[in-house]
Amino acid sequence: MTCSSTMAAPRTTDARAAGPFHSLHAHVHVRLRDGGSLLLRPLVAGEVAVLETVFAGLSSRSRRQRFLVPMPRLPSGHRRALTDVDGDRHVAWVALVDGVPVGICRYVMTAPDAAELAFEVVDAQQGRGIASALVDAVTTVARARGITWMEATVESGNLASEAVLARVGIELFLSDGLLEGRGELRPASPPSVVNRRAVLDLAGQGASSSSMDAATSSN
16 A cells, blocks of 8 residues: 655755664554554654665555656665655654564655655555554644645555545545645544554653644544
């Protein structure tokens, strides 16, 4: 399951080097609908190994759906841009199953109150609700940081991604062969399996902030 072609413009500072999967003690645990478990955490700037592991798990079709063009390999410019996260303007979270990265979701701000959303899940793990969990986590952070509108682009016929986006308020319309749209960001429905307060704690949002109340209002 993949969505959009969001690409962040790289900053001039060098990305931080990272180990294979950057071992972090903090994560958010998610119980999937099939009874399996999932760990979510923010992607660290420069974590190329995570990006490449997820990319390697995508089929040619999934890569095309994610980047909207054939993508047999990930160009160096894409690697730099997609790992140039700062936790504010460009936020990305990774999903891990048994310690292995299986999906990434990100937003990149396009205006002070708007951002573009993109996500991908490796083919072997699709259909388990991982994309929904990732999108819920990332949009929870977005709402807490004042983003009220979310945009996305999807390849026509990508029904699974359309359904995930509809849950957070993005309505898509056909335009030049692609589905594009935006919507007023809302908490994912039906009630999420993700602990949104834990997400905001891990993202660095203060537990006492009014933004947390807004972001977790449906939990």
